[in-house]
Amino acid sequence: MKISTRKIIVQLIAALLIFLFAYASLSKLLNFKTFRFTLGQMPVIGSYAASATVLIHAMNLLAVLLLLLPRTRRAGLFYSFFLLTGYTGYIGYVLLSFQQLPCSCNGIMPWLSWPQHFWLNLVIVALIIISLLLSKRFIAINPSALANADNRESRKPV
Numbered sequence: 410m411k412i413s414t415r416k417i418i419v420q421l422i423a424a425l426l427i428f429l430f431a432y433a434s435l436s437k438l439l440n441f442k443t444f445r446f447t448l449g450q451m452p453v454i455g456s457y458a459a460s461a462t463v464l465i466h467a468m469n470l471l472a473v474l475l476l477l478l479p480r481t482r483r484a485g486l487f488y489s490f491f492l493l494t495g496y497t498g499y500i501g502y503v504l505l506s507f508q509q510l511p512c513s514c515n516g517i518m519p520w521l522s523w524p525q526h527f528w529l530n531l532v533i534v535a536l537i538i539i540s541l542l543l544s545k546r547f548i549a550i551n552p553s554a555l556a557n558a559d560n561r562e563s564r565k566p567v
Contacts, residue, residue: 415543415544419482419486419540419544422486422536422537422539423540425533425536426476426485426486426489426533426537430472430473431473433469434466437462437465437466445459446458447511448461451503451511452506452507453499453502453503468492469492472489472492475489483541486540487541489537490534490541493534496530497534504527510523
């Protein structure tokens with residue numbers, strides 16, 4: 410059975426996302442107290458740190474689950490797109506709005522600065538968009554279904 414290059418690219422991007430979300434979730438779980446403390450210092454999130462800690466962990470694990478299952482992989486790509494866009498938007502907001510930012514030392518790449526993290530997220534969002542474009546059309550239109558829809562009006566019920 411021949412697997413298309415498009416399918417391989419989509420699977421590689423999905424595998425990258427699975428690794429990133431699983432590793433991020435695991436590292437946050439292993440450093441739960443540090444992660445919660447760091448979130449407590451974050452602008453906007455600070456007062457909701459306890460809830461946000463659990464919610465972020467659950468959202469990352471949901472992304473992993475959706476991406477792992479072939480039947481839900483496309484939904485997982487869309488979910489990952491919105492999740493990472495949200496994370497990136499928050500990072501952008503924080504970078505533009507606040508001078509002093511807490512260290513995110515328990516992240517997946519602790520050596521990244523906040524701006525570098527922002528740009529890395531944008532690259533990953535671009536990869537997700539590429540995988541969505543390669544996996545299927547955004548709006549799946551079946552030409553034969555459209556033709557049948559036009560013929561429905563001409564058919565009279567018996």
